[in-house]
Amino acid sequence: DAKTTQPPSMDCAEGRAANLPCNHSTISGNEYVYWYRQIHSQGPQYIIHGLKNNETNEMASLIITEDRKSSTLILPHATLRDTAVYYCIVRVDDDYKLSFGAGTTVTVRA
Amino acid sequence: DSGVTQTPKHLITATGQRVTLRCSPRSGDLSVYWYQQSLDQGLQFLIQYYNGEERAKGNILERFSAQQFPDLHSELNLSSLELGDSALYFCASSTREGRTGNTIYFGEGSWLTVV
Numbered sequence: 529d530a531k532t533t534q535p536p537s538m539d540c541a542e543g544r545a546a547n548l549p550c551n552h553s554t555i556s557g558n559e560y561v562y563w564y565r566q567i568h569s570q571g572p573q574y575i576i577h578g579l580k581n582n583e584t585n586e587m588a589s590l591i592i593t594e595d596r597k598s599s600t601l602i603l604p605h606a607t608l609r610d611t612a613v614y615y616c617i618v619r620v621d622d623d624y625k626l627s628f629g630a631g632t633t634v635t636v637r638a
Numbered sequence: 639d640s641g642v643t644q645t646p647k648h649l650i651t652a653t654g655q656r657v658t659l660r661c662s663p664r665s666g667d668l669s670v671y672w673y674q675q676s677l678d679q680g681l682q683f684l685i686q687y688y689n690g691e692e693r694a695k696g697n698i699l700e701r702f703s704a705q706q707f708p709d710l711h712s713e714l715n716l717s718s719l720e721l722g723d724s725a726l727y728f729c730a731s732s733t734r735e736g737r738t739g740n741t742i743y744f745g746e747g748s749w750l751t752v753v
Contacts, residue, residue: 562741571640571728571744572681625671625694626730626742628681 532616537633540610546603548632550616553597558620561592563601565612566631572615575601606636641665642745644729650751656717659748663710663731669693670712671730671742672704681728687712719752726750 533551540546552561562577576583576590578599583590589602603610615631641664651657663670672684683696687706698704701719706712716723726749732742 566681569726569747569749571642571746572730573640574741574743577741625683625686625696627683628673630680 532618532629534614534616534629534632536630537635540603540606540634540636542608542636542638543605546606546610546634546636548601548603548614548616548634549598550601551598552616552618555596555618556620559618560620561590561596561599562617562619562626563588563590564615564617564626564628565610566615567609567612572628575614606634608636608638610634611636640743640745642729642731642743644727644745644748646748647746648749648751650753651719653719653721653752655719655752656715657719657750659714659716659727659729659750661712661714661729661731661745663712663729664733664743667731667733667743668710669732669742670706670710671732672698672712672714673728673730673744674725675728675747676722676725679725684714716750721752724750724752 560577563575564572566572578590592599613631613633643662645660668689671686674682684698685704686694690706701717704714726747728747730742730744
């Protein structure tokens with residue numbers, strides 16, 4: 529799997545959008561970009577994933593650059609409950625494991 | 639609720655003992671994954687099973703073993719336990735979803751404390 533690079537930490541004000549960057553310059557054409565988050569000691573929670581196009585669901589939006597070398601996860605209106613470690617992972621489809629890096633620790637402040 | 643069920647949620651045992659952690663995947667999921675997360679450590683992939691067969695192996699110790707049964711539930715067996723085995727153990731499951739991707743969903747974990 530291609531490696532990803534994320535900032536170790538970031539702060540965000542409650543109610544504002546949180547933009548979480550991820551670099552994956554060695555991504556292959558068949559690799560998806562997945563985002564998970566882990567709230568302290570809970571199981572990792574799936575957020576969103578995409579291949580080429582931008583994606584949006586009830587939790588977040590995923591913006592993937594045209595060359596697919598980087599992406600941004602957007603939490604449109606951050607709340608205190610969004611405080612967590614966010615992981616950007618690239619993986620091939622076809623039932624392959626996830627490899628977690630250090631992620632970005634996001635702290636939402638009131 | 640991800641639909642992945644793990645038992646027990648908490649377990650305290652002594653060094654040298656053996657424990658079994660159980661996982662029920664989401665209904666219809668054929669793949670089961672096991673991960674270990676030690677205190678202040680990242681999530682480490684241990685092993686994956688697909689429809690009863692071992693598919694991939696990560697940094698799993700020889701003292702650890704796993705299996706997936708015909709009803710698709712899985713068990714992770716940890717033996718000759720050491721203090722360093724104290725960790726959160728997560729089970730996850732997935733199924734093929736064709737072209738839309740193959741999302742992996744995690745359970746809430748089993749917290750093992752070895753004393």
